[in-house]
Amino acid sequence: MESLKKNKFITLAIETSCDETSVALVADGREVLSNVISSQIEVHRVFGGVVPEVASRHHLNNLSIVYEKAVREAGVSLKDVDLIGVTAGPGLVGALLIGIAAAKAFAYAAGKPLAGVHHIKGHISANYIEHRDLAPPFPALVVSGGHTHLIHVKGYNEYEILGRTRDDAAGEAFDKVARVLGLGYPGGPQIDEAAKGGNPHSVEFKRVMLEKDSLDFSFSGLKTGVLNYLNAKKQKGEEIIAADVAAAFQLAVVEVLVAKAMAAAAVTGGNKLVLAGGVAANSLLRSMLKKNCGKAGIDLYCPSPLLCTDNAAMIGCAAYYQYREGLVDDMTLDAYPQMAL
Amino acid sequence: MKELFKSMKILAIETTGPKASVALINDRGAVSEETSEKMLSHLQNLIPMIDDLLEKCGLAIDDVTHIAVSEGPGSFTGIRIGMATGKALAQALGIPGICVPTLRSFVRNDPEFKGLVCPLFDARRDQVYAGAYYWEEGSCCQAVKDDAYDPKEFLAAVEGFDPDHKMDVRFFGDGITVSLDSIKKWAVSTKRLSMNDDVNRILADPDNRLQKASSVAMEALDIANAGGAKEFSKMQPVYLRKAEAERKLECRKQENIK
Numbered sequence: 001m002e003s004l005k006k007n008k009f010i011t012l013a014i015e016t017s018c019d020e021t022s023v024a025l026v027a028d029g030r031e032v033l034s035n036v037i038s039s040q041i042e043v044h045r046v047f048g049g050v051v052p053e054v055a056s057r058h059h060l061n062n063l064s065i066v067y068e069k070a071v072r073e074a075g076v077s078l079k080d081v082d083l084i085g086v087t088a089g090p091g092l093v094g095a096l097l098i099g100i101a102a103a104k105a106f107a108y109a110a111g112k113p114l115a116g117v118h119h120i121k122g123h124i125s126a127n128y129i130e131h132r133d134l135a136p137p138f139p140a141l142v143v144s145g146g147h148t149h150l151i152h153v154k155g156y157n158e159y160e161i162l163g164r165t166r167d168d169a170a171g172e173a174f175d176k177v178a179r180v181l182g183l184g185y186p187g188g189p190q191i192d193e194a195a196k197g198g199n200p201h202s203v204e205f206k207r208v209m210l211e212k213d214s215l216d217f218s219f220s221g222l223k224t225g226v227l228n229y230l231n232a233k234k235q236k237g238e239e240i241i242a243a244d245v246a247a248a249f250q251l252a253v254v255e256v257l258v259a260k261a262m263a264a265a266a267v268t269g270g271n272k273l274v275l276a277g278g279v280a281a282n283s284l285l286r287s288m289l290k291k292n293c294g295k296a297g298i299d300l301y302c303p304s305p306l307l308c309t310d311n312a313a314m315i316g317c318a319a320y321y322q323y324r325e326g327l328v329d330d331m332t333l334d335a336y337p338q339m340a341l
Numbered sequence: 342m343k344e345l346f347k348s349m350k351i352l353a354i355e356t357t358g359p360k361a362s363v364a365l366i367n368d369r370g371a372v373s374e375e376t377s378e379k380m381l382s383h384l385q386n387l388i389p390m391i392d393d394l395l396e397k398c399g400l401a402i403d404d405v406t407h408i409a410v411s412e413g414p415g416s417f418t419g420i421r422i423g424m425a426t427g428k429a430l431a432q433a434l435g436i437p438g439i440c441v442p443t444l445r446s447f448v449r450n451d452p453e454f455k456g457l458v459c460p461l462f463d464a465r466r467d468q469v470y471a472g473a474y475y476w477e478e479g480s481c482c483q484a485v486k487d488d489a490y491d492p493k494e495f496l497a498a499v500e501g502f503d504p505d506h507k508m509d510v511r512f513f514g515d516g517i518t519v520s521l522d523s524i525k526k527w528a529v530s531t532k533r534l535s536m537n538d539d540v541n542r543i544l545a546d547p548d549n550r551l552q553k554a555s556s557v558a559m560e561a562l563d564i565a566n567a568g569g570a571k572e573f574s575k576m577q578p579v580y581l582r583k584a585e586a587e588r589k590l591e592c593r594k595q596e597n598i599k
């Protein structure tokens with residue numbers, strides 16, 4: 001078979017940090033040759049959330065199949081690959097280590113360099129794939145099931161954390177509220193959908209802004225607020241309209257995210273704002289940020305919904321920019337469930 | 342057609358227990374082994390250990406013809422590190438894989454011993470993963486099937502297989518520690534030992550008690566010779582137990598039916 005390599009720098013990337021098994025091939029950092037994602041959402045739905053042991057077992061079963069598919073779709077072989085990138089953390093340790101063990105084995109067998117990538121760096125890098133002209137510096141809002149961060153991306157490998165959640169991640173709050181409303185799993189898309197038919201001002205949940213000028217977040221109070229509201233309604237025997245609660249809750253989360261993101265953009269200067277992570281697919285967050293950025297004369301960058309979810313292409317992009325700056329790992333690479341950015 | 346005559350070199354991976362090891366065996370049965378000094382950092386150590394072993398043998402990874410993996414039971418995480426690495430190596434190198442039942446591999450730990458080989462691993466929740474094997478006319482036979490057992494239940498199964506004590510028994514594995522009282526009581530009550538006998542008579546030496554890649558390699562060579570090597574995609578771990586959450590879910594479903 002004729003190789004499609006044609007002097008391109010090819011990165012093979014693996015992502016297994018939570019419940020998505022993904023393998024991608026990326027050319028010159030930003031061109032996706034293939035990005036195969038095998039989701040375990042259906043597997044975990046019966047449990048109402050991701051079960052680490054179950055996720056690890058599925059990653060092991062799926063990875064070699066996903067790899068074959070990704071390589072075939074991209075039309076390259078392992079010998080054409082110049083770099084192997086893998087999510088090294090943070091995430092579920094048992095899930096991470098499947099990807100890392102395989103990445104190391106591929107790198108060792110084929111004699112290729114290896115780069116362990118921080119998952120959040122990957123989410124931010126999804127924007128480099130979506131927007132070929134985007135380059136640092138810029139502020140970024142990263143929101144997912146496990147993370148809520150405001151980051152000043154100063155260079156491809158230089159990050160300053162401006163703010164982070166002090167308790168629950170935004171996506172975590174979505175999952176918990178969806179569960180108590182009986183909307184099912186995963187919570188983010190379910191709430192987004194339900195909220196479309198609800199009145200966001202039916203209840204005014206408290207927006208927790210923390211100290212003046214703080215770019216940190218706190219969502220556990222909001223979650224408790226929703227629970228208390230639902231309990232009070234139940235005690236009074238009043239009807240609960242899930243769509244209204246979902247809409248009111250979503251608005252409370254999104255208003256805080258948008259206010260803090262706009263503050264971060266003001267602090268860092270410049271005319272760019274980047275959105276990333278699983279919750280970046282939320283339709284209200286996207287539209288409100290777009291409106292606010294428009295008013296402030298800021299260009300908003302966000303990935304298409306597919307690149308918002310956990311995927312290996314974004315890891316391949318991040319690995320490429322690490323490699324260019326010599327940030328590679330040797331064969332002792334480990335899994336870092338609490339990895340720092 | 343030089344490839345056709347290329348002699349077998351099987352790389353064996355053992356990461357199911359507290360200590361990881363790797364071994365290389367050729368078709369004449371010569372084995373070389375590398376064992377990790379560190380406990381439980383299998384993910385970090387595995388490839389460097391393979392690299393050291395190959396270098397010691399004057400070989401490169403491309404010279405390996407088969408990847409053998411100790412398939413479990415054992416530590417779930419350990420099993421997956423070995424299996425994910427072994428599968429990916431086989432896939433990348435385009436060579437077949439061999440899955441070796443971990444409990445069965447203990448028949449190779451002491452070639453001199455010809456009795457009932459009884460490995461047992463600590464499976465927590467008051468259980469052990471265990472099985473029993475013996476040699477008969479050069480073939481390894483199963484006496485008690487591999488499963489998760491209450492230690493007393495396993496010991497009763499061993500006794501049930503050989504009630505006339507035609508064979509000596511020997512216990513292996515990290516399950517010895519958690520089952521020691523049960524083993525002692527069982528041995529005395531079945532008269533395999535008298536009250537005053539040292540229980541160590543029926544236990545493997547401490548330095549030969551745990552999983553070894555060299556044993557996995559020897560077992561793998563037999564499997565390969567019997568045509569049991571398979572494509573990487575068919576390599577599967579053996580946990581012998583469902584995930585805790587799956588077990589609980591099934592319990593709840595059964596209760597709902599009642």
